Amino acid sequence: MDILSLFVVVPVLIVLALSFFAKDLKQARLISVVGMGIQFAMSINLIFAYLKERAVNTGIMVFTKDVVWYETFNIHYSIGVDAISVVMIALTAVVLLAGIFISWKIDDLPKEFFISLIALSSGVFGFFISTDLFTMFVFYEIAVIPMYLLIGIWGSGPKEHSAMKLTLMLMGASAVLSVGILGIYFNSNADGGALTFNIFEIAQVNIPEAAQNIFFPLTFIGFAVIGALFPFHTWSPSGHASAPTAVSMLHAGVLMKLGGYGVFRIAMYLLPVGALNWSDFFLVLAAFGVIYGAFGAIMQKDLKYVNAYASVSHLSLVLFALLMYNKTAWTGAIIQSLSHGLLTAMFFALIGMVYGRTHTREITKLGGIMKVLPFIGAIYVITGLAYLGLPGFSGFVAEMTIFVGAFQHPDMFRRILTIVVVSSIVVTAVYILRMVGKIMMGPLSNEEYKDLPKATWFEKTGLILLLIPVVMIGVLPLGLSEMLKESIQPFLERLL
Amino acid sequence: MNLESFLLMRSEIGLLAILILLIIFEIFSNKKQKAAVIPFALVLLAINTALGFLPLASGELFGGMFKTNALLYFFKTTLSLGVLILLLQSADWLKEKVVDENKASEFFMLIISSLLGTYFMISAGDFLMFYLGLELATLPVAALVAYDTYKRVSAEGAVKYILSSALASGAALFGISLLYATTGTIYFDSMAEILTSSNLSILAFVFFFSGLAFKISLAPFHFWTADVYEGAPINVASYLSVISKGAAALILMILLFTVFKPLIEVWHKIIYIVIIATMFIGNLFAIRQQNLKRFLAYSSIAQAGFILLGLMSVDNLGTATIVYFVAVYIFSNLGAFGVVQAISSFSNKENINDYEGLYRTNPKLSLLMMLALFSLAGIPPLAGFFGKFFLYTAAASQGYYILVFIAVVNATISLYYYLLVVRAMFLRQSDTAIPYFRSPVYMRLGLILAAIGILVAGVYSPIYDYIFSISNTFLN
Amino acid sequence: METIIFYILVAIIILFAVASVTSRKILRAVIYLLFVLIGIAGLYFLVDYNFLAAIQLTVYGGGIIVLFIFAVLLIHHVELELEKTALKKKLIAGALSAAGLAVTLWAISTYPFPVTDTYTSIEVADIGLLLLSYEDGGFILPFEVISVLLVAVMIGAIVIAKGKKLTENN
Amino acid sequence: MIAGISIYDILTLTSILFFIGVYGFFTRENLITVLMSVELILNASAVNFVLINTYLYPDLLQGAVFSIFIIALAAAETALAIAIIINLYKLIYSVEVKDTETMKY
């Protein structure tokens, strides 16, 4: 078994182990935490293995493997990673492990909860390692569908409605995406070769411009919906608000990144001409989404809604950066994906902890929580500051890289858009501080909150797991950004 | 004609033998032994199915009236396997309700004879055999629909079915007669050579097509479906939705790809419209159903629309994707119907509402139901996903992207109503949930077989590759 | 002469067909149907398909019509009048049938049928041989199939008929 | 071959017969009469086969044989249909079309 396939196999094995051996919550979480711990260790190992391999391997992807799956369609199980996938895998592993810690006390159907969560993760891991369109699409859908159960069974509030909306919008998008993928597939022999789903083989082909113009928007929208592109983002606030903590974490932290990743890896790479032709249109949407999401977050009353709109804003920024076709902006986009993944996961974890204790997420009802929950409060403030782009945390590095990169575009229109987008940092500060100030600071809003239980060890572990990479990226970004840039280069060359 | 070539009809002879054995059994068994017919028939059919995995040569018999080739043979085996699963799932129902009324062996006889008709229909080399096969496949089922003789809905359903199908076969027959008028032959091969596009041949085709469309339940020829499924015993509805629909889809494809190839311009347009209408109608009606049989009826209508996508690609690809999808669809639908059957025979409950909280009492059944529904909806890594995706591929290969787009939109709508059932089973909790029960062994076997099909048929690619490799056996 | 007979037969067929589908007295409708069938048998005689005509008369006249009559008698009094069909339904049905007929006739009329002068009369023996021949053009296989079919239908009919008369349900 | 009568006349006749059957199927209020309309439809096709065979393709007897099978089949179908209708009658004491509408939407 190769180093990459294990990322899919291990979750599957854990799912099997869970379904056959887990009897109660204790066993279920033990199996999950051990399994995901292994997965996490594997992802750390992968980073080093990648760096080692990269030194001797100059291919776009390393650790490649190719097994014919459906011969007639030329579908292969072909895998490989570059720096981008590696960091995404690491992100997934971290968030997942943290999520399992956060779900330590899940009481309703614990076994099923962990099964769904881990099944979902296998899709995510598979998605990040695939280099075959079809395989990738398969994993993509595997990653989306367990969300329905996760939100629907373990969620709160109008969970059925939210779960349905989320699932349908995402699956609708993936349906659109499938048309795009077919379009790419049937144009992959434009230069006279065989039809193929292999991304890197298609990249050798110049798909006719007319086809690109049709299939780029399909592919782009297909992926961008999960990346919360305006106006297809509305599944995200209600979905996140209803989802249980770990699921919100995983979804906002990892799943929404599939969108940007897909756009980058497929839509832009395979349909470069279409991408250029459509870029202005989507750029305006993305820029609008940045500002719009930020303003949307200001007026929300529910903490999770605030965070969900914040995610819309931050992920639109990712799409915005991707549409800039610039190495720096792209690096920024990927760092932003990472950073947002970690930070938003932290936020959801914290919100979950507050909610678990106070049983409310209404900003107006909460206040002065820091006094009674100092650890959670402190981390909340730190997360907030990191989220609004304070230097020393990953968010700053990501945003600055995007802004500087985007501003390097020679086109005036894009630079003006960049300035518009930059101004979102103020709005971000407003809603973050409003939230932090209201719920963590100020006088205690309710006497009943006086004796809230302090953070437990597993909650602390989960949070610290997430905080460490945030600080690491924030303090020492150079290695990461150089590693990413190297991998971005071939993709950029395709566009320019 | 020697014995060896005669054995080309091995599948049919097998079924005929089973039929005769069953009749003999019925005649010579006393009242107490009647119940033994269930294992007896199952074993016989299992043997016949197992024999179906032995290779068989291609060839023609009776002056071209009977054809067989690897694809047809594969398909027959699949159908046989489907019927076996279906009978396993019905065994419990038969034991409890039917044996008492002393008509269990007749049930088998009717199913087997209908299956035999299906075989002859798809193996037909001329319109007469086709027509007889069609009727042989249809008429026993009409009797089966009425099998719940004490239920009004069953009787009503049977009436609707027999009369509607009489009209449909009348229309098809009229179409065949007009085709005969334009070509002077009832043999497929010679007709394919002679047939040209003319007003009359088109009209004849439309008449003929309506008859098959009726069997496949394509809009606007589908209306009987929901009522008949609802009225019929669950296993009969299941039979209608998988076996007769699948076989009809196959023979429609064969005829369109061979006999009606000269009319390809015309039937492509017709199919295009029909696909869209069928998918929308099936989906929109399915959304608001409460009765699961009715629900699955509409779902199967929508699925029929998907099957037809493969027709847009008149080549290996189209053939293979259709056959593959039908095979996958058989497993998925049998899974879904099997669960409905299991629950209905335990609790007599068939409504979606009744399924609320099912997961907490019967996790395995709920899980299988979810797998089956997700497979129907086309969620990976279940077989249905591959089936659907390949059908899209087939349609897209001819540039019908808009059609594919409409199809994916419909797939999303269909996901909605499949999720409604999942919602009831998993998300809801209910005090009146169906309590835990353990299904009898036949039922479990039937369900497990269906589950294996759902899980394996997609991921395990050699199945599709095999189908593809044999799918050109009837195309030139 | 043949022409005249043909037209008489046509008149019989169409008139009684119409009567058969409109008559409100059910038994009369059955009898009208019988006349239609006889008219069709007449057509067969006219083209010298005597064997077919005979089958038509025996199977239809002797079998099916009797079956109908039995059914009617089982269910109704002989004089029972059927309910009147709503006019709207009639109009829609009529319009639809007329439209279908128009399309069909138009399609037929635009088709250039070849005219052949060859004429062969057929013997019962020919048909018998054909039915039992397994060579090219033989019909032994359909013959076998239809026998299975008849058995199956018979079983089906018996099974349905032997269902208990339940008084407790409905 | 009937002197003075062309194939078009024959086909017109059978078409009319077919659509009379269809009309009957649409309008009859009684299941048995509906079944009778089906007989007209089937007969139209049977006549078609026979006369087309005679008029156009007299070399082979495909049409004629086909119509024999149609007649046999019609008989079988009718028998089964009547059994089913009587079965319904046993349950609800009616064979009206409008009494078969409990399942809808």
Place this chain on the structure above:
Amino acid sequence: MDFSYTILIPLIPLALFLILGLFSKKIPASISGWLGSLGLGTSFALSLYTAYHYFMDGKLEGVYQTFIYKQTWLVFTDKLHIDLGVMVDPISVMMMVVVTSVSFMVHLYSRGYMHGDDGYTRFFSYLALFSFSMLGLVMATNLFQMYIFWELVGASSFLLIGYYYTKPSAVAAAKKAFIVTRFADLGFLIGILLISYYTGTFDFQDLTSQEGMLIAGWGASASFMGLSVFTWGLILIYMGGVGKSAMLPFHIWLPDAMEGPTPVSALIHAATMVVAGVYLVARLFPAFYFVDGGFALQVVAYVGAISSLVAALIAITQTDIKRILAFSTMSQIGYMMLALGVSKYEGHEGLGYMASMFHLFTHAMFKALLFLGAGSVIHAVHSNYMKDMGSLRKYMPITHITFLIAALSIAGFPGFAGFFSKDEILVAAFENNKLIYYSSVLVAGLTAFYMFRLYFNIFWGEDRKYKHTPHESPLSMTIPLIFLAFMSIAGGYIPFSQFVTADLMPFEAHLNIPLAAIASSVGIIGIIIAFIFYKKPSELSKKFSNAFGVIYTFIYNKLYFDELYLFVTKKILFGIVAFSASWFDKNVVDGSMIGIGNVTVSVANKIKGMQSGKLQDYAMSFVGGIVVIAMVVFYIWIN
């Protein structure tokens, strides 16, 4: 010469922050205070050593050299990258001394002031964080590093203002400070983007070098609304400075920021962070001066002048002693700004630059002293309001004397530090811009007046009925007062023009006696008026203020700036933009997505009648289907 050890100056506070922050629960208060003070003391000592070392040996052929030690931190493009490092040049060395000295004093002082507070250790960790950030800012080698630390000081300011986080007003003030400066920083960031896009560098040396793209190439750059984009870039960068230094119109956060503990106000909102804007302009001075004929510098000058005047006027009317000091700070920073604004580049021409830096230095000392003194007073009477104070000289002699020294210094009383630095500013203004000069002289008088209004109200006047008899603060608090008092006098005698100049070449600066006389007499007049009004309780001031009526109210309410901002943010941004965004999202965007679903379901309900359950309807649709398909096909066929 090797100055690489200067890196330790910021790193020591950073280490302190990490230790105190991570183990804030574990470390007892007794240790953390000492630890902090010790650390900052070390930094201070290092800074002093650096200053000595640099100003003695740092010259090469009469020009101060710049020493840079840096490490690449993040690479953006081939040209643009962020380095982190230290830059040792006259102003950074001076700022190091200012920051570490005041910080050290504040640390010492806080040990007494914060005694017994719950978050004692947390407080010291924040202070350490701030010191680190501020030092990083002043030692920045490039624009982006400065921006990074600029943000960090903003955040530590946020934390420190909101230190009493259970107090809603403190939280509000912290938020306000952060958001207002953040908005200003937006300008800074865009300015950086603009400048770096056209020049391809962030580096201060490249940006300020005469041959650099910015100065040599501005003429060739694109222009926008008649001004070079470089000018726009500089103005935007200056916007960041305006925000941080609380100039008009971004000054509104500063008075509110007084909600923080008083030592914090002394450190951040008087001596160090708020002068970052001045420092920023000084850092980029050549660029400001040369690009577009110094247009951006004019902006700096006028913003400074107006701010200083307005702030002085408002200060007269306030009653909260910390707010008075806050407005005073604003006014004095305006002074520094205008000094920079009127300065030229070379030699004696660059007097304004030198004066600005000089004033920055002396101001840091006496303003820190004023705040710490005020803190001492507040500590004693537990109130911020003048009405609760009076005759405190009897109870708090040391505080009284040191406060008086500081007040005299800020009022420009001859012989005190403020006198010298202010005089240089007035000279520079007089030489370059008369209008600004007159306004500055007026401000000098106003300053003296409000300072002594404050002084007399606190230490003289009526003896209030104190609940607890006020007593002198402990030694830990008075020692810093004494040190700073010393500096408030002695600071003026440092020959600044020898050390800090625009073109890095020392020059001789002389006291301009006539101008000094005018200024100090204006100041003395202010003191005398204050003496008359407030030495003894009298109705005079009240009558006087009543005489101004509306104008007084207008000024008392700080020109209604707060209300204006509140209107813009609450009503327009929140009420209209954000509200309509969320409404739009919920009803239109989400509504249309849900609408698709609802339409589908309602269509499904509408068409249910098709499935009527009637056999004959089905038959009709069957035949109808045939006919329609046939007709459609024929229609296509015929055409």
